[in-house]
Amino acid sequence: MPGSSRTGGLLATAVAGAAGDEGAVARSVIECRDLSKTFVVLDGQSIWRVIFGGDSVKGFPALRNVTVQVRQGEFLGVLGRNGAGKSTLLRTLGGVYAPTSGTVRVAGLVSAIYELGMAGNELLTGHDFASRWLSLHGTGGRQINRLLSEIAEFAELGAYFDNPIYTYSAGMKARLFFSVATSLPGQIYLIDEVLSVGDEHFQTKCWRRLRERLAAGASGILATHDWTAVLKLCREACVLERGRIVDRGSSPAVVQRYLGLPQPRGDSAAFSPHLPSVYCALTEEDTTLSIPIDVKVTSPIWFACSVESFRQGIGWSHLLQVEPRPVASTPGLYDIQVAIPTLPLSPGEYSLNLFLSERGPEGTFVSVDVRSWAYGNDVALAVAGEPRESVTILPLRWRGRRSLS
Amino acid sequence: MQILGFDRADARRLVNFLKMGLRDRFLGSTLGLVWAIANPLLMMGIFTFVFAFVFRSRLPGAETSLSFVIWLISGYGPWLAISDSLATSTGAVTGNSGLVKNLAFKTELLPIAGSLMGLVPLAVSTCYLVALLVLSGTRPSLSWLAILPVLVLQFVFITGIGLCLAAVNVFVRDTAMVLPNVLMILLFSSPIFYPLSEFPKAVQGVLQFHPFHVIAEGYRQPLLYRAWPAPWSLAYLAVLSALALFGGLVFFRKLKGYFDARI
Numbered sequence: 129m130p131g132s133s134r135t136g137g138l139l140a141t142a143v144a145g146a147a148g149d150e151g152a153v154a155r156s157v158i159e160c161r162d163l164s165k166t167f168v169v170l171d172g173q174s175i176w177r178v179i180f181g182g183d184s185v186k187g188f189p190a191l192r193n194v195t196v197q198v199r200q201g202e203f204l205g206v207l208g209r210n211g212a213g214k215s216t217l218l219r220t221l222g223g224v225y226a227p228t229s230g231t232v233r234v235a236g237l238v239s240a241i242y243e244l245g246m247a248g249n250e251l252l253t254g255h256d257f258a259s260r261w262l263s264l265h266g267t268g269g270r271q272i273n274r275l276l277s278e279i280a281e282f283a284e285l286g287a288y289f290d291n292p293i294y295t296y297s298a299g300m301k302a303r304l305f306f307s308v309a310t311s312l313p314g315q316i317y318l319i320d321e322v323l324s325v326g327d328e329h330f331q332t333k334c335w336r337r338l339r340e341r342l343a344a345g346a347s348g349i350l351a352t353h354d355w356t357a358v359l360k361l362c363r364e365a366c367v368l369e370r371g372r373i374v375d376r377g378s379s380p381a382v383v384q385r386y387l388g389l390p391q392p393r394g395d396s397a398a399f400s401p402h403l404p405s406v407y408c409a410l411t412e413e414d415t416t417l418s419i420p421i422d423v424k425v426t427s428p429i430w431f432a433c434s435v436e437s438f439r440q441g442i443g444w445s446h447l448l449q450v451e452p453r454p455v456a457s458t459p460g461l462y463d464i465q466v467a468i469p470t471l472p473l474s475p476g477e478y479s480l481n482l483f484l485s486e487r488g489p490e491g492t493f494v495s496v497d498v499r500s501w502a503y504g505n506d507v508a509l510a511v512a513g514e515p516r517e518s519v520t521i522l523p524l525r526w527r528g529r530r531s532l533s
Numbered sequence: 534m535q536i537l538g539f540d541r542a543d544a545r546r547l548v549n550f551l552k553m554g555l556r557d558r559f560l561g562s563t564l565g566l567v568w569a570i571a572n573p574l575l576m577m578g579i580f581t582f583v584f585a586f587v588f589r590s591r592l593p594g595a596e597t598s599l600s601f602v603i604w605l606i607s608g609y610g611p612w613l614a615i616s617d618s619l620a621t622s623t624g625a626v627t628g629n630s631g632l633v634k635n636l637a638f639k640t641e642l643l644p645i646a647g648s649l650m651g652l653v654p655l656a657v658s659t660c661y662l663v664a665l666l667v668l669s670g671t672r673p674s675l676s677w678l679a680i681l682p683v684l685v686l687q688f689v690f691i692t693g694i695g696l697c698l699a700a701v702n703v704f705v706r707d708t709a710m711v712l713p714n715v716l717m718i719l720l721f722s723s724p725i726f727y728p729l730s731e732f733p734k735a736v737q738g739v740l741q742f743h744p745f746h747v748i749a750e751g752y753r754q755p756l757l758y759r760a761w762p763a764p765w766s767l768a769y770l771a772v773l774s775a776l777a778l779f780g781g782l783v784f785f786r787k788l789k790g791y792f793d794a795r796i
C-alpha cells in the first residue's frame with residue numbers, strides 16, 4: 129500500500145516511542161500534523177499553466193492545518209456537513225491525495241472505504257471484483273481463496289456473487305463493497321459514510337464486524353454526518369468545518385455541541401459547583417455518593433441518576449439506574465446521598481449521570497440541570513478493586529446439567 | 534531496491550494492472566480474450582487478402598505480391614502495437630478514475646501497463662509474419678532475434694510518450710479524441726506503407742530519422758533481409774527512448790499532484 133518507506137519509517141518511530149513511554153500509552157497509528165490540502169482551480173488558462181509549469185495556480189483549500197492522532201485500538205469520529213473536508217481528510221491520510229503541506233504518518237496496511245462507488249468495471253462479477261480488490265491490496269495465492277469464501281458468506285449475495293455487478297441492487301453493491309473492504313483483518317480502517325447502508329440486518333452485521341476488528345486491535349477513522357454512529361463507535365471525535373477542525377473531545381460532548389442541543393440552564397435548581405468531577409469507589413464495598421445541589425425555588429425537585437459505560441462498537445449501556453424521586457421542595461443547599469450496598473461493578477471507569485427535574489404540567493419531567501455524557505459534562509465514577517469476570521456483579525450462579533430427554 | 538522510483542511491490546501491481554487491462558477490454562463479450570488475438574489476426578488477414586489478391590501490389594524488383602505483404606506487415610505489425618499502446622495508455626488514468634480515487638498507488642503504473650498492452654497485437658502480428666515467411670519458403674534464422682532489442686526500445690519509447698499523453702489527457706480530455714487522427718497522419722507520413730524510396734528525394738533525408746520508420750526498419754532488416762539493423766539506428770532509438778521515458782516520468786510525476794482537481 130502507500131509506499132513501504134512511509135510504513136517502515138513510522139514503525140521504527142513508533143517502537144522507539146513505545147520504549148520511551150514504557151509502553152504505558154498505546155502507540156499512535158494514524159497521525160497528521162498541520163495537514164493542509166489545496167485543490168487547484170482549473171479553468172481554460174490555468175490548465176495550460178499546470179501542464180507547462182508556469183507560475184502558481186489559484187487553489188481551493190479543502191483542509192487547513194488539520195492535526196489528528198489516532199491510537200492503536202481506537203476509532204476517531206470525524207463529523208462535518210457535506211463539503212466540510214471529511215473525504216479529503218480520509219483520502220489524504222490514506223495516501224490517495226498528496227498533502228499540500230504538513231505530515232501524514234500511517235503505520236500499517238490501510239483498508240479504505242472512501243465511497244461506495246465501485247472502483248472498477250460493473251461488468252465484473254462480484255467474485256472477480258473481490259479477487260481483484262484483494263490482489264490490488266497485495267493479497268496473494270491461497271489466502272485469496274479463503275478470503276473470497278469469507279466475503280461471499282458475509283455479503284450474503286448467494287448465487288448473485290457470480291453475476292455481473294450491474295445486475296445488483298444498490299444495497300447488494302453496498303454489501304459486496306463493505307464485505308470486501310473489511311475483509312483484511314487487523315488493520316487501519318478509513319471509513320467514509322457507509323455504516324448507514326443496507327437493511328437493518330446487514331447494518332447489524334457491519335457493526336458486528338467492526339466490533340470484531342476493534343477487538344482484534346484495528347484502529348481507524350469514521351467520517352460521517354451520522355452522529356449516532358460516532359457515539360457508538362468512537363470514544364473521541366472532532367468536527368470539521370470548511371477544512372478546519374473546529375471542535376474536538378469526547379464523542380458525546382462533541383456531538384452535543386455539533387447538534388447545538390440546548391442545555392438546561394439550572395434556573396430552579398442546579399448541581400453545586402462543588403460537585404466533584406470524579407467519584408471513587410471500591411468493587412463490592414458499600415458505597416455512598418454524596419451529591420451537593422442548590423435548590424432555588426419552592427417547588428418539588430426530583431432527582432435521578434444512572435451509571436453507564438461505553439464500549440467501543442457497542443455504544444453506551446445502562447448498568448445501574450435510579451428512577452426520579454423528589455428530594456427537596458424549599459430553597460437551600462442539599463446533599464443527596466445515593467447509597468449502593470456492595471457496589472456491583474467491576475473495576476474500571478464509568479460515567480455517572482445525574483438529573484434534576486421538575487414535574488411539568490402533564491406530569492412529565494422537565495430537566496432543570498443535567499450532568500450526563502449526552503451533554504458532554506458527565507461525572508466519572510472510578511471503581512477500584514480486584515478484576516471480576518463481568519462488568520456488573522450480580523448474585524447469580526449457574527451450572528450445566530444434562531437434560532433428561 | 535528501486536528502479537526509476539519503482540520497487541518490487543510496484544512491479545507486482547504492474548502485472549495486476551496488465552491482467553486487469555486485458556480482462557476489462559473484452560469484458561462482457563462472449564469470446565472474451567479470444568478477441569485480443571482475433572482482432573489483429575483478422576486485420577492482418579484482410580491486409581494479406583487485399584494486397585496479395587486484389588491489388589497484387591509488388592515491391593520494386595520483387596516477383597511475388599506475397600513478398601509485398603510480408604514487407605508491409607513487418608512494418609505494419611509494430612505500428613499496430615504502437616497505436617494500440619498509445620491509445621490505451623492515453624486513456625489509462627482517466628479510464629481508471631475509480632482506482633485513482635480509491636487506492637493509494639503510483640499512478641504512473643497505469644499508462645505503463647497501458648503501453649505494455651501493445652505487446653499482444655505485436656506478438657500476434659509477429660507470429661503471423663513468421664508463418665507467412667515460412668509459407669513463402671524462408672528458413673527461420675537466428676538473426677530474427679535481432680528484433681528483440683528493437684522491441685524493448687520501442688516499448689520504452691512509447692511508454693514515455695504514453696506517460697505524457699496520459700497526464701495531459703487528465704486535464705485536456707480532447708487528447709484522446711485527437712490521438713487517432715494524429716496517429717493516422719503519422720502512419721502515412723512515415724515510410725511504413727510505402728518504401729522510403731517512393732518518397733521525394735528531398736524528404737527522404739529527413740524521413741529516415743522518423744522514429745516510427747526507424748522502428749519499422751528495426752523489424753524489417755532482421756526478418757526480411759537477415760541483417761542487423763544499422764548500429765546508428767539502434768543507438769539513435771536508444772537515446773530517443775531514454776529521453777522519452779525519463780522525460781515522460783518527470784512530466785507525469787509533476788502533473789499527478791494536480792490530478793485530484795480533475796478526477
